[in-house]
Amino acid sequence: NAGVMQNPRHLVRRRGQEARLRCSPMKGHSHVYWYRQLPEEGLKFMVYLQKENIIDESGMPKERFSAEFPKEGPSILRIQQVVRGDSAAYFCASSPESGGAGGYTFGSGTRLTVV
Amino acid sequence: DAKTTQPTSMDCAEGRAANLPCNHSTISGNEYVYWYRQIHSQGPQYIIHGLKNNETNEMASLIITEDRKSSTLILPHATLRDTAVYYCIVRVSYNTDKLIFGTGTRLQVFP
Numbered sequence: 001n002a003g004v005m006q007n008p009r010h011l012v013r014r015r016g017q018e019a020r021l022r023c024s025p026m027k028g029h030s031h032v033y034w035y036r037q038l039p040e041e042g043l044k045f046m047v048y049l050q051k052e053n054i055i056d057e058s059g060m061p062k063e064r065f066s067a068e069f070p071k072e073g074p075s076i077l078r079i080q081q082v083v084r085g086d087s088a089a090y091f092c093a094s095s096p097e098s099g100g101a102g103g104y105t106f107g108s109g110t111r112l113t114v115v
Numbered sequence: 116d117a118k119t120t121q122p123t124s125m126d127c128a129e130g131r132a133a134n135l136p137c138n139h140s141t142i143s144g145n146e147y148v149y150w151y152r153q154i155h156s157q158g159p160q161y162i163i164h165g166l167k168n169n170e171t172n173e174m175a176s177l178i179i180t181e182d183r184k185s186s187t188l189i190l191p192h193a194t195l196r197d198t199a200v201y202y203c204i205v206r207v208s209y210n211t212d213k214l215i216f217g218t219g220t221r222l223q224v225f226p
Contacts, residue, residue: 031211035216042218043153044216045216048212055211089156091158091159093214095211097211104161104214106159106160108157108158109156109157
């Protein structure tokens with residue numbers, strides 16, 4: 001009964017490259033949330049998705065960032081033309097259809113370093 | 116979601132109870148109190164939640180005041196592994212909306 005799986009755990013990209021972060025929710029969970037945590041700062045919400053739909057992207061930067069949660073496969077957070085300021089830990093959480101009454105489950109995160 | 120206020124940091128001796136307070140004076144009748152923690156560099160971990168009755172599970176106890184304007188998370192026998200940032204979040208249960216994290220309380224458990 002695996003939890004929320006994120007990969008890769010660590011990702012190094014040069015400025016200008018693309019970063020793709022993957023998140024597989026818990027079995028039976030149909031809601032996915034992405035958060036970003038800059039060094040020494042708190043967790044900031046980015047985007048909330050259901051299968052094939054973006055529900056809330058109010059925390060997503062307007063440019064270079066996109067997210068999807070296809071019918072099949074993991075959710076993907078994509079960052080184009082990365083800059084040093086994108087270096088952060090990116091966490092994914094999932095919840096079941098009925099909502100997070102029992103608490104949302106988070107993955108271990110992807111640490112993105114832009115050099 | 117209602118705003119919460121927590122102390123920035125707290126210390127606790129290993130083996131003693133850690134009592135982490137949270138104020139949520141604007142909480143609505145249908146909002147629950149949730150507690151999460153984040154151990155250094157790891158993903159946040161759900162601890163416990165409650166509406167108005169005190170709750171206990173294998174990790175902690177949650178005490179909610181009668182007027183529901185504040186609560187206390189209790190770790191009965193703190194260990195070094197409980198050193199983490201603890202977040203108190205107030206939100207409607209059975210709701211799939213996003214969690215909003217504040218700054219939390221940094222708990223340091225010392226030997």
